Amino acid sequence: MGGILNHRIGSASGAGPARDVRPGTSPTSAKELSRAVQAKLADESRSAARMREFVFTDADFEKIRKLIYQHAGISLAPVKQDMVYSRLARRLRARGDKTFAEYLARLEKDAAEWETFVNSLTTNLTSFYRESHHFDILAEHLVKRSATKPLRIWCAAASTGEEPYSIAITACEALRTLSPAVEIWASDIDTNVLAHGQQGVYSMDRIERMSRERVERFFLRGKGDRQGFAKVRPELQKLIRFLRINLLDRDWGLNGQFDAIFCRNVMIYFDKPTQYQILKRFVPLLKPDGLLFAGHSESFMHASDLLRSRGRTVYERADASRS
Template sequence: MRDITKSETSKEFQFSHRDFERVRGLIYKRAGISLADSKEEMVYSRLARRLRATGISAFSEYLDWLEGDLENTEWESFTNALTTNLTSFFREEHHFPILAEHVLKCEHPVNIWCSASSTGEEPYSIAMTLCEAFGTLRPPAHIIATDIDTNVLNTAARGVYGADRIEKLSSDRVRKFFLRGKGAQDGYVKVRQELRDLITFKQLNLLADSWPISGEFDAVFCRNVMIYFDKPTQGKILKKFVPLMKHDALLFAGHSENFLYVSDEFRLKGKTVYELANASSRGRAGSGQFRRGSV
């Protein structure tokens, strides 16, 4: 039997290694997220907030409550609490000139799916790139931005950020795409309405059997989310991307993600940029049959 350490007894809530293993199993089944052994303290810290919010006094009771009702609205808060959202405007900047060049070759309207949008910096970076590529705030394009976490989606849809979030952007981009707050909003910026109009935000779990989107996209951004899934889960998700992509579509991955040993559906085109392995044959077979990406 495992001994309880001094640090465990000093915690507000008793949290055993068995509780941690139960959490790992539940979040994997619910969202496909594989938590490493090193995440035990993080799990305690984040879920302790949920115990306080619900008035439950023990982790085992909280987990029993979740497992006893798969339709429990607390599942959403449980999942949100364990989702890591690290992002910034124009993160992995080398992707955006590639996107700009690509969209100018695409049939209009251009449709892009940002599959892990977090608090919105990524889809807004995509929107800014489209505006710059087409030379207008109203480019012939639409972006679907999805995330499993409803909290970050609400933040993204508002488009309001602390001014420190745009410090690394050029003064030209700040002037074109943001409004600075005044009075009570001093210290904040808001994304211009024209950019927000280009994006539809929607909740989506990549692990779900079906996704509430349809159509064929010119580009799919799936960056820095696959690292939380094991290889079999990554393979299933990549396979489901294929019918949603046009024959010449691009898939953008995160800097630490490598899909070459996960799926034979894609081939590397550039630094963490992929294309469909059978792009040429799909283009001939599917010519004239594309439709607008939609929700």
């Protein structure tokens, strides 16, 4: 939205010369600008709707918002309507449904399609060593706790595997062995990305930001028809267990406590009450001196009774003793 205000905008009807809008605009001009922006957005929305293959009503979108919130805790903003249409229209084509109403009516009776529905609406942006400072902190944490065996880490939003493998590499480097006493649980709600992570195969452009030494030590380069790809070494794969977990499920199927939990760039999709309930369940799963790693845009100030910030989006239990 902010970018729209920097454009040269004509009258709402499209007639008349374009004019610059600068600070100090009068209230009347500001109102005109607001109407022009709203008209422009409405025109774009109507234009997009005319180009759609399937009828997609506001009621359809609201039902989808309700279903994905109830099933996965994801809060879809109104601006996500076009994204939702684009992703789910593929499902209508694949199933032969004629309308979104037909698809949604059948969805509630089809367990397999429920899984695909959730997979379609989840976002899986990830990379190796994303927010790299967290892995420096993790390495120091693991060295301090190296007497604990095994060290247990839960990656609660594993996506296609880059994050849990980054954790595994960090553990190997910090503890100076390819077979560290570390157990890593890598979970996600999306079964498609979990399958990718289990395979551990990535295009070379996914790992090119890592040092050559790190790539040579922890990856096997593909040959022949696999050229341009690399596979994670078996030693790393042995450290990780991939499993499906919906953070809204009553039972996560996890036993014992963890030395660290990574739940990064996930909470931004939940509203504050849902965030709080999930964080409340994280706390007893963290060891007294365990660490919770969050995404760079996430803040848990609303859960200060549960977690205490250590800075750089790293948290500890609020009842933990200061080290």
